[in-house]
Amino acid sequence: MARGPVGQITRGTTGTNRLRRVDRWIARHPALRRSTDPLVIDLGYGASGVTALELYARLVRARPDVEVLGLEIDPGRVARARTQLAAVRAGETTFPADARVSFARGGFEVPVPDGRRPAVIRAFNVLRQYDEPEVAGAWTAMASRLAPGGLLVEGTCDEIGRIATWVALGTDAAPRTLTVSLRLAGLQHPSVAAERLPKALIHRNVPGQRVHAFLSALDAEWDRAAAVAPFGPVHRWRTALAALVDGGWPVLERSRWRLGEATVPWEAVAPW
Template sequence: MARAAKPEGRITRGTTGVNRLRRVDRWIAALPALRTADDPLVVDLGYGASATTSNELHERLSAVRADVEVLGIEIDPERVRVASAAARPGVSFRLGGFEVPTDAGRRPAIIRAMNVLRQYEEAEVADAWARMTARLAPGGQLVEGTCNEVGRVGSWVTLDADGPRTFTISLRVAELEEPSIVAERLPKALIHRNVEGERIHELLVDLDRAWATHAPLGVYGPVQRWQATVASVRDGGWPVLDTPPLGGRGRWRLGELSLPWSAVAPAP
């Protein structure tokens, strides 16, 4: 019998927690790639030390696709064993890495890879993206990014087979001091680019400035202040997504801001 191929990647810290990925789950639930998929298989790549986030992902996506299946993939055999013991109906777990192994040649409609590449080098990102997107079903998407331990500050890139398409910031705006707090939780492709001369740095500077300008709106609540902030950077020339399902005030109310990847892509 041929030996199974070694999973691609490295074991990461495995930090996880209840509701940590709720923000990105709401984003995935809105993606047409999920809602219109012929086979709504969603891969949770690098789910961590327990089944928690994979089970939560299935629960949230079931609201828009009752037939969704979630496959958690981890490179650590012990994590697979622990998660499998806690799997719910519609959720399963297996050993693997960036090669994204599935049964019967199935290709996922969505791959979620949160807090995985953060622990790699920037030079490794492009190859990891290419490896994962090559496994997607036609029209499928990869969502890759980072968030803090309690899920209140995060950002991610959404990619398809042709590469990165959009960049999203998602913040809990209650008690938010400055939007640039997300600098600590940028995707690996951007986290070292928050310096003068890079577009991501310019975006965060403009967001902080607009947030300060609209401080008086705080008396009506942080959501109103955030919506005004996003509208200001859009009116200032940033190509903010402002139409549903991935943009507009409905998304802004969630503390989100999304733009085409080209608006923040690293300088050559």
């Protein structure tokens, strides 16, 4: 008997422009830029196929030959996304009619035709409804489908995409980094990201855990940087992150700090 898709149907709360932060991060990643076959999976895209179409529109600027395959467990959602794609093909939307986007039924087993292996798998707002012990198995299943040098991005964001966090993993399913990405205008405290941490960390934001120490330190430096707030929230954010580095936190990707991002090695926030 053929085995069906692996996983649970997501809540499906898809939102237009919701995943812009992680999409732009993926667009500059070497896993996409250096791939010999730039196939990208939007796994668990939800009630609308718009996130896969937006993903393509953002990535094609970096890789003109990129392809995006949206996978969903619910066959009704696949049918709906294909209807949306037909409108794209007919020139009835703002997306290019020839966008290399397709939709199919699938889950953590990541079914791809012709034995192809994706360069990138993006699984966003998928694992929130799972129990923490189930995360490692889902990571392993997805990562095993990647091409050599491939990237798995698993994370969570709020409904309008102003708060996002994600874990980057390689083909061995070992987490490499955690990224926090925030809309800086109007930001009160960076620890607002705590409520949108990936499932592997969201229950670990308690005293004694590394991720709690990181967010607490980030809050403290953000408060100290209030003196430079008149120069704008980006300057304040960069000042706070520079102070974190001076304090011993290994904040990476300095060139992306201006975007409201802070990326740290997984070891800096990994659960005890």
